[in-house]
Amino acid sequence: MSAKHSLSLSARDPLLLDAADRRELWSQLEGLIENFISTIPHKPVVDEMTPPQVRELLVGVDFSKPMSPADALRLAADGMSRTHVQVSHPRYFGLFNPAPSTMGIAADALVAAMNPQLAAWKHAPFAAEVEQLLIRALGERFGYNPRESDGTFASGGSEANQTALLTAITAKFPEWQAKGMRAIKRQPVLYASAEAHHSIHKFARLSGLGLSAVREIPVNADLQMDVARLKAALREDRLAGHSPFLVVATAGTTNAGAIDPLPEIAAIAAEENLWLHVDAAWGGAAALVPELRPLLNGIERADSIAFDAHKWFSVPMAAGIYLTRHPEILSRTFGIEAAYVPPKAEGVSDGLAHSLQWSRRFIGLKVFLSLAVAGWDGYAQTLRQMTAVGEELRRALAAADWKIANNTPLPIVCFTDGRSAHAEAAARLEKIAQEVVGSGEAWISTTRIGANQTVLRACITNFRTTQADIAALIQSLDKARARDASQ
Ligand SMILES: Cc1ncc(COP(=O)(O)O)c(C=O)c1O
DSSP, X not given: OOGGGOOOTTSOOTTTOOHHHHHHHHHHHHHHHHHHHHHGGGSOSOOOOOHHHHHHTTTTOOTTSOOOHHHHHHHHHHHHHHHSOOTTSTTBOOSSOOOOOHHXXXXXXXXXXXXXXXXXXXXXXXXXXXXXXXXXXXXXXXXXXXXXXXXXXXXXXXXXXXXXXXHHHHHHOTTHHXXXXXXXXXXXXXXXXXXXXXXXXXXXXXXXXXXXXXXXXXXXXXXXXXXXXXXXXXXXXXXXXXXXXEEEEEBSOTTTOOBOOHHHHHXXXXXXXXXXXXXXXXXXXXXXXXXXXXXXXXXXXXXXXXXXXXXXXXOXXXXXXEEESOTTHHHHHHOOOOTTSOOOOTTOOOGGGTSSOSSOOOTHHHHHHHHHHHHHHHHHHHHHHHHHXXXXXXXXXXXXXXXXXXXXXXXXXXEEESSOTTXXXXXXXXXXXXXXXXXXXXXXXXXXXXXXXXEEEEEOOOTTOXXXXXXXXXXXXXXXXXXXXXX
């Protein structure tokens, strides 16, 4: 080797850093994480800043003057802990974003360090088998036969729902794979409740089906899909010469935690030869609690299920899961040959033939380590506890004259002000939510349910949330309501 190209082993590589720097960095990182976890309950849930204030935190950064590892890490940790909505806070009553499990945090760090590539089984056989084991074990909780189920890990519920749409099209319109939408003679249509997650609409648009292929089925008073309206829509579409192919039922809607009537929808799907997908992104965790499991009865008949471990299962983002009882459908949908992929191992499938993603990180490890340490019973206990805290939230709100607007056994409450004649005026409820958030005492939001009714929304997303946090939220809401009434 010429002198010009020789490697100097003693030089400090700016990406690897040297061993002493690395040891210091890990110890700093460990301190930052532990400090964050132990002090977060005593800090504001969010300290809202203006865009210029946030940019100010980055003003000193100049990539032509490299920073020390310690300064760089401190800058990032400081920026995130000062400006983010702290979804790890016990008084974050927000949007299905959990406090992450400790084993999940450790798993993500380990995965980042070892960086296994899950595109090919041969590249990461342990990781691939861990994910397969989880897919069988979780599928079994939903009632799938582990010998016949399959699935894939995904970036989140959106990708899992997109996977469902793609597998449903593949199953029902085999000609689509080669020739695309133009090969489908009759307009394919799909059905989801008016409360379904909008990833369904997004992917109907992106897949080439078009938004007009989505039938939003109205909901009943409990915000569940109205089955009679589903049947009527199917009748109309068949008469119009369309081709119904998919029904999406939701088990735990984003707005209000409603669970669609799964057995009835499963029966209709069977009669009408529709692919049944259940979006259980959040509510699916109920399958781990014996006394809540009956809420999901019928889910075992679903052709596919979306379940997000980064929601109620409490692992760090991103961890979506797509499950199916049709073991061949994923490879039919995503299978592809490429010369640069390592040769296939016997009797296994490669990740890239199961997923939209090609290079893929080891998403399953955070689920595996969390479940391995908590066990089914540990998870059941935690989820049961969170459900009880949700009941306490519902009780305490009603006792303080907030009017409950949804009906679900899951820990999510939609409500309006029961004391004011203008209780449901959207602007007033939005102002109350903003005041609570602005105080830093808690984080809640508003949403619109049913016939466009604005409501306040609070969800138990955190296994550390206690009765004292509920009391603090009610106090904060009451203060905002009183301030608003006096103006
Ligand atoms: C019912 C439901 N499905 C799907 C999604 C999308 O999940 P993700 O944000 O992980 O893509 C959400 C998100 O909140 C959801 O509530």
